[in-house]
Amino acid sequence: KIGKDTEIATNFAGRYDTIEIGERCFVADEVTLGDEDVRRGWMTSKNVRTGSQVFIGNDSVLPPGADIPDGALIGIKSKPPADERMLPGETRFGSPPIRLPVRQRFDDANVSHTFRPPFWRRMLRAVFELFSAxxxxxxFIMIGTVTADYVLFPALEAADEWIDFLPTFVLACIACSLLLAxxxxxxxxxxxxxxxxGNHGLWSWWALRTEAMTTLYWGTAGKILLDAFRGTPMLPWVLRLFGVKIGTGVYLDSTDITEFDCVTLGDYCSINATSNLQTHLFEDRVMKIGRIEIGAGASIGALTTVLYDTKVGPYAELGVLTIVMKGEAIPGNSRWAGAPAQPMQGAH
Incomplete structure (x- = not known):
């Protein structure tokens, strides 16, 4: 059951009958919602419910039996509390989750760009996203078909042995990947x-374009080329062309960058596997964009998320699964870990 005007950016696990989502909610990417819990040979499945105008952040988990009240917000990589009920309008972040007393709100945003778009904006988005998706x-189909008809099939017919056809096949695959990228x-x-x-409403023309760009980037360039470049000198070369400011000798094992021009990576810093330099958030249906600066020699641990408007100082170290909150500055030559990030014991 999904309420009116709810936005969902994740695939549920097939337990659809146990899920109830209220009106005007926002479920972000890679959320685990309604999945069963398996422990010691027993599978537990319970109803999961959210009230109206609830925000569920990226990579969050709503376990079986979760009940999220109206207006609540679950931050990225977070979960609701297990030992107490959440209150309407409450914000929870982390695991175990802490209650955030305040957060940035955009209640005065233009409602035609957020919760009450006019009919023409709905039609524009429907047509535009149908095309972009x-x-x-x-x-893939067009370039693959043209390559097969005009390159591969003629080469295959002219080849006496498979070994004669192999160089053409390899070169055609490389050329198609480069062309798509x-x-x-x-x-x-x-x-x-x-x-x-800047700040842009969910239904604005700017937000439609950047979401289309993200789909195209991850669904095409990321899948067919850039994921293969992770951890090699070639990925920084390519991402510089997209607008990312990357210094010398950077180790980059993640393609999870969307607002490319807002990211600066200092010399010899390390961005480890699937780290997320997240230059935007979408609370209150306003897309908020900010910059991220990673200092020279800094190290970002695997699966760590750095939110926008942040600076990580030179030679700082962030442990795995760390979250740097928006607006924070991590001092140079320090070690941090946790969600939210905290100084590691014994760090200097």
């Missing part, structure tokens, strides 16, 4: 230009 597949690169500059800090 199908574009990666259309590009080049199209995505061109679309970034044509569609978005240079990303800058």
């Amino acid at each position: 199908s574009m990666p597949t259309m590009m 080049t199209v995505v690169l061109a679309m970034k500059w044509l569609l978005m230009g240079t990303y800058r800090p």
Whole structure:
């Protein structure tokens, strides 16, 4: 059961009958919601419910039996409390979750760009997203078909042995990957230009374009080329073309960057596996964009998230699964871990 005007950016695990989501909610990417819990050979499945206008952040977990009241917010990589009921409008962050007394709100935002878009905006988004969601597949089919008809089939017919055909096949695959990535690169500059800090409503033309760009980037360039470049010198080379400011000798094992021009990586810093330099958040249906600066020689641990408007100082170290809250500054030559990030014991 999904309420009216709810936004969902994640795939549920098939337990649809146990899920009830209220009106005007927002469920972000990679949320675990309604999945069963298996322990010691027993599977537990319970109803999961949210009230109206609830926000569930990226990578959050709503375990079986969770009941989230109206207006509540669950932060990224967080879960609701297990030993007490949440109150309406409450904000929880972390695991175990702490109660945040205040958060930035945008209650005065233009409602036509957030919760009550006019009919023409709904139609524009429907048509635009139908096209943008199908574009990666259309590009695969078109370029693959042309390559097969005009390159691979003629080469296969002319080859006496498979070994004669193999170089053409390999070169054609490489050329297709580079061509698809080049199209995505061109679309970034044509569609978005240079990303800058700012606030944009969910239903604004700017938000529609950047979401389309994200779909194209991850669904095309990321899948067919950039994921293979992770941990190699080639990934920084490519992401510089997209607008990321990357210094010398950077180790980059993540492609999880969206507002490219808002990210600066200092010389010889290390961005470990699937770290997320998250330059935006979507609470209150306002997309808030900010900058992230990683200092020279800093190390970002695996699966760590750094939120926007933050600076990580030179030679600082963030442990695995750490979350740096927006607006924070991590001092240089220090070690931090946890969600939210805290100084590690014994660190200097």
